[in-house]
Amino acid sequence: MKKRMFSLLATSLFLFSPLHLTYAQVDDQAQEEQIELVNISVEGLQEHYHTGDEILLTASAPEFEGNLNWQWSIKQDEQAEWQVVAGMTSELFSREATADGLMIKAEVSSEDGSIIAHSDDLQVHIDDHHSDHENAERIYHGFFYNDEIEDRSLADWQGEWSSVYPLLTSGKLDTVFEHKANDTMSADEYKAYYTVGYETDIDQILIEGNTFTFTSTDGSELTAAYEYDGYDILTYERGNRGVRYVFKRIDDTEGMPAYIQFSDHLITETLSTHFHLYWGDDRETLLDEVTNWPTYYPSFFTENQILKDMLAH
Secondary structure, eight states, X not given: OOOOEEOTTOHHHHHHSOSSBOHHHHHHHHHHHOOEEOOBEEEOOOSOBOTTOEEEEEEEOTXXXXXXXXXXXXXXXXXXXXXXXXXXXXXXXXXXXXXXXXXXXXXEEOTTSXXXXXXXXXXXXXXXXXXXXXHHHHHHTTOOOGGGOOOOOGGGGOEEEEESHHHHHTTTTHHXXXXXXXXXXXHHHHHHHHHHHHOOSEEEEEEETTEEEEEETTSOEEEEEEEEEEEEEEEOTTSOEEEEEEEEEOSOOTTSOSEEEEEOSOOSSOOOSOEEEEEESOHHHHHTOOSOOOEEEETTOOHHHHHHHHHTO
């Protein structure tokens, strides 16, 4: 039997079906006739949003009667997989606008969890009209468009770098944590958070050409060569995103990681002033690491320069 599509505008729905359908009727109809129902309307989508705006949508399905099992699904772009938004189980959708091209759809499921109706796919467009400075701030805080991301080479991180972990353990970053303290987290809680984040036994890093030299706190050194292996985009719990630039080891130096990943709040070819570094032998496992991010500043930076930079963010 041919597959047929029904919508709010399809007159055949009204000619051959009752005006109000129950879950059981729709389920039977869909199974017997292999019908794909597209009969949910959604209102509220704006022509475009600015980063940080609230996306507020309302779905309706007048053909159905009784309480409906609503769910909303999103995906970051047309090529991504749909993901159900946890906890959003009414006809209302609310989310901060963070990514251009975000796809959204509303769905109604039957009592057994199968989808019996869904809306058309909706796409969010963000147009910020920002100045260069505003764009830089937006990107630094993790709000950017996929087409803004560029490949980067090790030229952006050349030189000698020092871990900030010794500054933290010596108490020299306490003014930073006091500055960050708010109603949500105290200075001590911030310090505990950054202690986990900054902790490392790699005290110094030298990046020269395509080689990394790691110097441990005991003074031992290891050097290996690496090549660019692309980047990965991560989406964090708060809705902002980050880019990991990945480099793969190309020699057999024992004791050096197979992969090194940079994150420095930049997404184009730009000389870095500090970075968070992740290293290990499994690329995908490293992408799941979001609590320990050893952080490095140029070795020629003074303590005051580091404090000034941290306080600015």
